[in-house]
Amino acid sequence: MSALTVTGFKAGYDPDLPIVKGVSFAVDTGEAIAVLGPNGAGKSTLIKAIAGQVACLGGRVMLGGDDITGLRSHDLARRGLGFVPQTDNIFTGLTIRENLQIASELVAKPQRASRIEQMFEMFPDLKSRPSELAGALSGGQRQMLAAARALLTDPPVLMLDEPSAGLSPKLVAQVFETLRRIHASGVTLILVEQNVRAALSLASRALVLVDGELAHEGPTDDLHDGDRLGRLFLGRRAGATAG
Amino acid sequence: MNPQAIIDGLIAGSTIGLGAIGLTLTYSILRFANFTHGDFLAWGAYLTLTVSGFLGGLLAGLGAGAPLAPFSFGWGLPVALPAGVAVTILLTLGLDRVLFGQLRQRGADAIIIVMASFGASMALRSLLEFIYSSEPQYFTRELQIAQKIGLGMRATPDQLLTIAMTALLVVLLHIVVTRTPTGRAMRAVSENPSLAGVYGVDVDHVIRVTWIIGAGLACVAGVMSGLLVQIRPYMGFDLLLPLFAAAILGGIGSIPGAMIGGLIIGLAEAFTVQLIGAEWRAAVAFVVLVLVLLVRPAGLFGRAA
Ligand SMILES: Nc1ncnc2c1ncn2[C@@H]1O[C@H](COP(=O)(O)OP(=O)(O)OP(=O)(O)O)[C@@H](O)[C@H]1O
Ligand SMILES: [Mg+2]
Numbered sequence: 001m002s003a004l005t006v007t008g009f010k011a012g013y014d015p016d017l018p019i020v021k022g023v024s025f026a027v028d029t030g031e032a033i034a035v036l037g038p039n040g041a042g043k044s045t046l047i048k049a050i051a052g053q054v055a056c057l058g059g060r061v062m063l064g065g066d067d068i069t070g071l072r073s074h075d076l077a078r079r080g081l082g083f084v085p086q087t088d089n090i091f092t093g094l095t096i097r098e099n100l101q102i103a104s105e106l107v108a109k110p111q112r113a114s115r116i117e118q119m120f121e122m123f124p125d126l127k128s129r130p131s132e133l134a135g136a137l138s139g140g141q142r143q144m145l146a147a148a149r150a151l152l153t154d155p156p157v158l159m160l161d162e163p164s165a166g167l168s169p170k171l172v173a174q175v176f177e178t179l180r181r182i183h184a185s186g187v188t189l190i191l192v193e194q195n196v197r198a199a200l201s202l203a204s205r206a207l208v209l210v211d212g213e214l215a216h217e218g219p220t221d222d223l224h225d226g227d228r229l230g231r232l233f234l235g236r237r238a239g240a241t242a243g
Numbered sequence: 244m245n246p247q248a249i250i251d252g253l254i255a256g257s258t259i260g261l262g263a264i265g266l267t268l269t270y271s272i273l274r275f276a277n278f279t280h281g282d283f284l285a286w287g288a289y290l291t292l293t294v295s296g297f298l299g300g301l302l303a304g305l306g307a308g309a310p311l312a313p314f315s316f317g318w319g320l321p322v323a324l325p326a327g328v329a330v331t332i333l334l335t336l337g338l339d340r341v342l343f344g345q346l347r348q349r350g351a352d353a354i355i356i357v358m359a360s361f362g363a364s365m366a367l368r369s370l371l372e373f374i375y376s377s378e379p380q381y382f383t384r385e386l387q388i389a390q391k392i393g394l395g396m397r398a399t400p401d402q403l404l405t406i407a408m409t410a411l412l413v414v415l416l417h418i419v420v421t422r423t424p425t426g427r428a429m430r431a432v433s434e435n436p437s438l439a440g441v442y443g444v445d446v447d448h449v450i451r452v453t454w455i456i457g458a459g460l461a462c463v464a465g466v467m468s469g470l471l472v473q474i475r476p477y478m479g480f481d482l483l484l485p486l487f488a489a490a491i492l493g494g495i496g497s498i499p500g501a502m503i504g505g506l507i508i509g510l511a512e513a514f515t516v517q518l519i520g521a522e523w524r525a526a527v528a529f530v531v532l533v534l535v536l537l538v539r540p541a542g543l544f545g546r547a548a
Contacts, residue, residue, distance in 0.1 A: 051441065052440065053437055053440070053441070072440060073437070073440030073441050074439075074440045074442075074443050074444055074445045074446070077440070077441060077442065077443035078443055083441050085438065085441065088435060088438060089438065089441075090438075091430075091431050091434050091435065091438065091442075092434070093430065093434045094427065094430060094431065094434070098427055098430075099442075101424070101427060102424075102427050102428060102431055102439075102442045102443070102444060103442050103443060105424055105428075105443060105444075106443040149442065153443070
């Protein structure tokens with residue numbers, strides 16, 4: 001059964017000017033998919049809109065069997081759709097522990113403290129100084145905190161917008177190692193990435209978004225050939241023949 | 244220099260500080276300068292006066308209308324205050340529903356919301372004049388004698404009560420904001436409302452809590468000012484400049500900052516009256532405001548933008 005089904009989805013910042021222009025796809029439970037595409041293609045807009053951060057201008061989103069179209073962010077978080085934005089994804093003016101505590105409000109009260117401790121075990125970097133302001137963390141540690149925050153509530157589906165952006169190759173490897181563990185634990189992942197190589201190492205299927213439309217959808221095995229992806233990025237006509 | 248200015252400043256500063264806390268909270272959570280906040284003080288005072296007048300009559304009928312020594316007021320006022328707070332809160336939540344909330348939903352610019360609050364402020368004030376007339380009114384007609392409190396200062400029991408009440412409320416609020424889940428959610432929304440939604444925070448709920456705290460404190464501040472001075476439709480509007488000056492001096496978003504800013508403005512006013520002349524009192528808040536904006540726009544406790 002699919003964990004997330006998106007049909008004819010349109011979204012954007014101006015009702016007369018959709019950025020995402022009618023996109024349909026489904027993600028199976030336990031699957032990891034990559035959303036690829038050139039800068040400005042609308043990848044962030046797509047997942048922000050699914051997460052209730054940008055207005056949905058048409059179409060439908062189903063989470064499992066529930067219609068979640070147009071629901072607000074906090075409702076979606078409550079229903080188990082996790083989202084880690086591309087930038088500004090932690091509260092820098094709050095401590096590391098407070099960041100986790102806010103997220104833990106979604107968990108049943110008796111489990112809150114133990115879930116926070118589990119996240120500290122999973123991300124030892126955060127454990128050493130829980131009372132420090134999150135703003136003092138390095139770029140990689142911030143991504144770890146953002147991931148820990150999202151995972152704390154044990155969401156069945158997790159969407160991440162460029163978790164590797166701005167990180168050194170070593171940290172990218174570390175972030176993807178974490179994502180691999182998360183995926184192995186059964187979480188359905190939707191991953192927007194510029195770092196195609198890293199994304200393809202994790203995802204078994206990819207969507208290529210060009211100019212707000214789906215230019216390609218298929219197993220990642222096809223895409224390891226760089227030329228193929230390059231052609232897809234350049235225009236959707238190439239994608240149309242491929243798809 | 245007469246130390247009396249210190250106690251006078253602390254008394255005036257208590258009212259300003261409580262009012263400024265509400266202002267700084269609405270500014271940091273709702274992101275607009277709310278000009279109606281002064282009128283919440285006035286409405287709080289009038290609403291409490293109405294309830295307390297009714298209760299006072301009732302209590303006098305029961306033979307319990309006498310002042311609660313050593314204070315100047317009887318049981319009517321303390322019993323009426325929670326009711327006044329409740330109705331002031333309903334007033335602000337209603338205003339948010341019909342006006343500010345509508346504009347927020349449409350994604351209106353902050354400047355539009357500020358202008359709307361300016362208009363609403365005038366309407367609220369006119370409504371007070373219409374209902375209660377512009378004649379000053381009083382919670383009590385009892386006269387109080389200021390008593391020696393040491394160090395060459397004098398204060399009435401009512402005045403000391405307002406200082407104690409302010410201290411209590413500020414400490415309580417500080418605990419709520421720094422230690423409770425609601426306070427954490429408020430700080431999260433003030434830093435980044437859309438991320439707060441992603442974290443699972445119901446931003447609308449936080450906005451309601453903010454109005455409730457702001458309106459409650461405004462009502463208490465209005466009642467304190469009404470008790471110590473008098474109740475007039477313009478009492479809140481006249482406090483608006485000191486309120487803004489205190490909130491900005493303390494650093495927008497900082498609760499201790501707003502309180503300390505209020506006390507500093509109150510003290511500066513009191514010393515100005517004593518050293519220069521009473522006619523300069525109204526200029527103090529303005530001068531402080533301009534100085535802060537020029538020298539340290541983030542205020543004493545604000546985070547640099
Ligand atoms: N807040 C916004 N308001 C208006 N337009 C926006 C906003 N954010 C993005 N856009 C526009 O939407 C389009 C798609 O942007 P989006 O961020 O979704 O692309 P992206 O595929 O995520 O790009 P990148 O790979 O650079 O992150 C761009 O043309 C951009 O200018
Ligand atoms: Mg993006």
